[in-house]
Amino acid sequence: MEQILVFTATYNEAENIEDLIISVFEYLPDTVMLIIDDASPDETGNILNELSKKYKQLNIIHRPQKLGLGTAHKLAMKYAIKNNFDILITMDADFSHHPKYLKKMVNLMQNYDFVTGSRYIKGGGQNYGLYRKTLSVTANFLARNLLGIPLKECTTSYRGFQVSILKAINLDSIQSEGYSFFVESIYFVCRLTGKIDEFPIFFSDRQSGTSKISKFEIFKSILCLCRLFFNRIFPPKFQKEFQNHKQNFKKCPKCISDYQTQTSKNIKNSNNQLSSNLATKFQCLQCGTIYT
Numbered sequence: 179m180e181q182i183l184v185f186t187a188t189y190n191e192a193e194n195i196e197d198l199i200i201s202v203f204e205y206l207p208d209t210v211m212l213i214i215d216d217a218s219p220d221e222t223g224n225i226l227n228e229l230s231k232k233y234k235q236l237n238i239i240h241r242p243q244k245l246g247l248g249t250a251h252k253l254a255m256k257y258a259i260k261n262n263f264d265i266l267i268t269m270d271a272d273f274s275h276h277p278k279y280l281k282k283m284v285n286l287m288q289n290y291d292f293v294t295g296s297r298y299i300k301g302g303g304q305n306y307g308l309y310r311k312t313l314s315v316t317a318n319f320l321a322r323n324l325l326g327i328p329l330k331e332c333t334t335s336y337r338g339f340q341v342s343i344l345k346a347i348n349l350d351s352i353q354s355e356g357y358s359f360f361v362e363s364i365y366f367v368c369r370l371t372g373k374i375d376e377f378p379i380f381f382s383d384r385q386s387g388t389s390k391i392s393k394f395e396i397f398k399s400i401l402c403l404c405r406l407f408f409n410r411i412f413p414p415k416f417q418k419e420f421q422n423h424k425q426n427f428k429k430c431p432k433c434i435s436d437y438q439t440q441t442s443k444n445i446k447n448s449n450n451q452l453s454s455n456l457a458t459k460f461q462c463l464q465c466g467t468i469y470t
Contacts, residue, residue: 180264182209182284183257186271187250192220194272199229199236201277206284210235210263212254213271216244245466248359249439251335252349253463256437258341259425266339275336279379283338291373293338294364296331301378310383317399321361324407327368329376335360336379339367345425346370350440356395358402365406428460435464 184202188195195213202211215223215238223240230236239253251268258266265287269275279295286293297304298318306314314333321332337360347366354362368374427436441461457470 179208181262182206182265182267183212183254183261183263184209184267184269184280185212185214185251185254185258186269187247187254188213188215188218188222188226188271189244190218190220190222191271192218192222192225195222195225196229198271198273198277199233202280203233203235205277205280209280210237212237212239212257214239214241214250214253216241216250239464242465245463246355247357248352248355249461249463251359251363252352252439253437255339255344255349256425256427256463258339259345260427260436263341266341266344267337268339269336274382275334275379276382279336279377282377283336286375286377287338287340289373290338290375291340291343291371292364292367293374294329294331294376295334295336295379295381296329296376297334297379297381298330299376299378302331302380303378304381305383306381313396317361320403321365324403325361325365325368325410327364329364329368329374331376332364333357333360334381337364343367343371349425353405354398354402356398358395358399361399362402362406430460430462430465430467431469432467433462433465435462437463439463441468 184206186198199211202209211233213226213236215226217223217240226238230238254268255266265284267280267283275295283293283295296302297314304311304314318330318332321327322329347370352359352362352366428438429436430438438460441459459468459470461468
């Protein structure tokens, strides 16, 4: 039997998370679920701790601060690789991605390396207001045409990955830490395989709470598109960066986590000054510590 990991990241999802977990296990009772919480101040973390006592297939990773949605998804990818899962499914925690589509995604994954739920093919839809709908349509149009992604849906996180395809990607070369991570990761996947598909979903605006997409995130997404378009124009160097990479798991000296990413960020020394150390640097995906 295939080992399936369903992942979501949480920040202030106390009103949604218990219902989501119940629903995921209702549709996929044999799955394992991973949730990464970024120190939610609304008691999400405590709720998750209690639920993990009830559901033995529920695994929780608490991070000490808000470290970014992209780093949470990268951690989940590395978690799936290290723990020998066959399929990774990612989704939002606010019921905008309804768990009723999970079985459909798992069935499609029997024939594809990557599958995404889509708002923009026949049968799909969304209930956004005009501003968010315009933003979403524009982002998907630019991603398709600038990056050559052969899908109508490029920005949602409701996705299924064969873990074998994740092993073939240098995940450390994905630089995005926020919402643009979803465009960058799908671009990498599409450079490696043509076995991709999308199926219609209805995207409901969050069930409770408020949206976390800021204007700064929009700006970073534009920069990400420009950077990936440049990499598309100069593929030889780009291919060396993201292919033929062996995943490494080096323990963090602070929290002993196995999950890290290579980083170009500088390390501060004991005098709070930036270090000139040129050794390869890593950033822990669980606590954020940078180390060599």
